[in-house]
Amino acid sequence: MENFFIEDEFFSTLDDLIDYIGLDVEELDDNWTTKVKLSELEPMFQFNEKFIVDAIINNTDLFEDRFPENSDNIFDKIKEGIIASVDLDKLNKFIPLFYFPTGHYKTITKQDLLDFKN
Numbered sequence: 001m002e003n004f005f006i007e008d009e010f011f012s013t014l015d016d017l018i019d020y021i022g023l024d025v026e027e028l029d030d031n032w033t034t035k036v037k038l039s040e041l042e043p044m045f046q047f048n049e050k051f052i053v054d055a056i057i058n059n060t061d062l063f064e065d066r067f068p069e070n071s072d073n074i075f076d077k078i079k080e081g082i083i084a085s086v087d088l089d090k091l092n093k094f095i096p097l098f099y100f101p102t103g104h105y106k107t108i109t110k111q112d113l114l115d116f117k118n
Helices: 014-021 049-057 060-066 074-085 088-092 110-117
Strands: 002-006 009-013 033-043 097-109
Touching: 002 097, 009 014, 014 110, 049 074, 097 110
Parallel strands: none
Antiparallel strands: 002 009, 002 033, 033 097
16 A cells, blocks of 8 residues: 555555554554555646636735726736636646545555565
8 A cells, every 4th residue: 555644644655654653563453453544646736727817816916006997807818818828738747746635545454564564
């Protein structure tokens, strides 16, 4: 088993979990178990037109002195420019990938750890 969470702690392998436990697996109670959250490798976020325009809208105070008095359609023009000129697929390929919980769980037992070690 690889790439899972126990509470907020991330483990990439069962070896990491064994090190974290701090005991020899043989010393664990025969009924020892722990519930882990499974994870998947995903981008930390993805850019889209709405995301970028919302980021600009939510930070208009940074450019407050540059906005016209009547800026009703200014964001439509910005969105149009983004759509016409930004390759969002290419940009999104540069977003870092991390393991995030999937909402699915699995129980690891002492026997799982013993099997892994052997």
